[in-house]
Amino acid sequence: MVLLDQAPEYTSHQGPSRRNLLLALAVGVLICLGIGAAAIAVFNDKPVFHDDVAYEGGYVVALAGMKADRSGGTQAFLKSGGCEQWRTEQGGAKAKAAPEQWLQGCRDAADDGDCRAGRTAAAPKGSARIRGLVCDSDKGARKPGTP
Structure with missing residues (x-):
């Protein structure tokens, strides 16, 4: 909403940029998938x-x-x-x-x-x-x- 006779104020959100956030999320997902793949490769169909x-x-x-x-x-x-x-x-x-x-x-x-x-x-x-x-x-x- 724009108020008359006032200059717009630009604000930024706290935290990392969207690109850095998505990159960190992608790395976290890849690490979890890697751990899961390693566990499946070691134990296959046998329980621990x-x-x-x-x-x-x-x-x-x-x-x-x-x-x-x-x-x-x-x-x-x-x-x-x-x-x-x-x-x-x-x-x-x-x-x-x-x-x-x-x-x-x-x-x-x-x-x-x-x-x-x-x-x-x-x-x-x-x-x-x-x-x-x-x-x-x-x-x-x-x-x-x-x-």
Whole structure:
């Protein structure tokens, strides 16, 4: 709005020029894209902690199978090579990411046995923090970062 008998006043905004602002924004976007591309190149389709996820996946699948079995034959089946069969049938993406870790988790669950055999459920172990599935034993779900 122009007022009569007054000279126009020119004001400038505070901060960098539009060109510098857009240039800084473009550089920031390129840096973010570069970091994302590097992360994808390193991990591809595996999650960061895929070994822990695979181990706990096998452990939980085996314990759930033993809890659902009223006859108690699942534990003997898993100890006699059933974990390998379950890995191909119901292992899913967790078993494909680290098959040996998934099998080790399944075998450890079969060795631990079922909590119905008079043992109490232990405090939650592992990154999944699953209560009531882990029996009171020295085996079971590993803490993240342990080999």
